[in-house]
Amino acid sequence: QWYQRRVHGQQWYQRRVHGKQWYQRRVHGTVTSLILCPESWNVDEAKLDKLQAQSKGTSGGMTGGRAYIITELSSQDVCGIFTERISTSAREIVTLRRKGAIETLVRELREREQAYLVSPNKLKEMKLSEMKINSLEVASTINDKKELKEALAMSPCHDSPGLADSYREVRRRQHLRERITQLSYAVSDNNIWLIKEFDQRIKVLQELCYIDDRDNSVQLKGRCACEVSTCDELIVTELIFENVFTDLEPEDCVALLSCLVYQKKGGMDESYEFPEELVKAKEKLDAITETLGNVQCKLGLDILPAEYKRDSIKPAMMHVVREWARGRPFKDICPYTEEQEGTIVRCIMRLDETCRGCKNAARAIGDQLLQEKMEEASEMIKRDIVFAASLYIE
Numbered sequence: 001q002w003y004q005r006r007v008h009g010q011q012w013y014q015r016r017v018h019g020k021q022w023y024q025r026r027v028h029g030t031v032t033s034l035i036l037c038p039e040s041w042n043v044d045e046a047k048l049d050k051l052q053a054q055s056k057g058t059s060g061g062m063t064g065g066r067a068y069i070i071t072e073l074s075s076q077d078v079c080g081i082f083t084e085r086i087s088t089s090a091r092e093i094v095t096l097r098r099k100g101a102i103e104t105l106v107r108e109l110r111e112r113e114q115a116y117l118v119s120p121n122k123l124k125e126m127k128l129s130e131m132k133i134n135s136l137e138v139a140s141t142i143n144d145k146k147e148l149k150e151a152l153a154m155s156p157c158h159d160s161p162g163l164a165d166s167y168r169e170v171r172r173r174q175h176l177r178e179r180i181t182q183l184s185y186a187v188s189d190n191n192i193w194l195i196k197e198f199d200q201r202i203k204v205l206q207e208l209c210y211i212d213d214r215d216n217s218v219q220l221k222g223r224c225a226c227e228v229s230t231c232d233e234l235i236v237t238e239l240i241f242e243n244v245f246t247d248l249e250p251e252d253c254v255a256l257l258s259c260l261v262y263q264k265k266g267g268m269d270e271s272y273e274f275p276e277e278l279v280k281a282k283e284k285l286d287a288i289t290e291t292l293g294n295v296q297c298k299l300g301l302d303i304l305p306a307e308y309k310r311d312s313i314k315p316a317m318m319h320v321v322r323e324w325a326r327g328r329p330f331k332d333i334c335p336y337t338e339e340q341e342g343t344i345v346r347c348i349m350r351l352d353e354t355c356r357g358c359k360n361a362a363r364a365i366g367d368q369l370l371q372e373k374m375e376e377a378s379e380m381i382k383r384d385i386v387f388a389a390s391l392y393i394e
Helices: 002-008 010-017 020-028 045-054 090-095 099-118 136-154 163-186 195-207 220-226 233-241 250-261 276-298 305-312 315-325 330-336 341-365 368-381
Strands: 030-036 059-063 066-074
Touching: 030 090, 030 099, 045 059, 045 066, 059 099, 066 099, 090 099, 195 276, 220 233, 220 341, 233 250, 233 276, 233 341, 250 276, 250 315, 250 341, 250 368, 276 305, 276 315, 315 330, 315 341, 315 368, 330 341, 341 368
Parallel strands: none
Antiparallel strands: 030 066, 059 066
């Protein structure tokens, strides 16, 4: 349809100038065209059969000793639009693929080809004014293309017999340069979207003495934090180095750690009678968390101390976990909370992982007493139905 309108002239141009949007859609779309293959391509029946098998919608053949192809072209495949026109039926060629119409068109194209080879100046490209294009962007692109073609014709390499081989080599080098640029960007800091936040967190670790501020080597507190993975490593590390667990019993240690493991909102059960040491440890936990929030906020992280404290500490399961560690049956601790049994089980299982992480942290810093206490706490909660391999077997 596009080809028919183009070769018959005025109808296509009238529709084109009615609106910029229609023209751009045609330019950036595809058109079905008949291509007369140059003799230098050495196209034979075997190559045509292979091409048709690989490209859906592409057909071709031989007529008068010359090969032709009917396929879709994008706007980037069009070298130029010329003033010469050939009157033919696009429907018979593109849609019906009638052999007679194709042979007639190929014969016409071959005659024009011979005439242009004798007198190249007879092939005149359509001027910008004749195209009646109202788009400044398209007009600028066409002018740029014209200048590039003129510069190409003046190049000493243009008529070189080894142009094809030289072009392939230059293209390969350019591809390698582009690949080097891509890889260089991939390994650079510019490719890290969160590089600013990364630098700020490095400063936080330096401020808290987790890494050295000169060479960023990991310090003792940093090695301790590396052993914790189930909750906020900074808070747990500060609890260890502030000796918060020293005066607590193992059941009180897991109760305190549950504040960092449990993920749902809720406060401490005021009706439950907590030991005085545990209450003081909870207050110390609040103070440590608030201090960490202030440090991170001061060094540029998008963190509000109050929100950091609220999101990090969830004490609603302290009494439940403490009673479980003291040996109460699972059916007796369930009434202590409105949470479902599965939530309680997940909390206790994560607590066991946290206890093992704290035990490894204590071993990393050489605290034998804390290591034994965390091992005992892990053994106290790792029992019965919570850690059963199967509820149907145990």
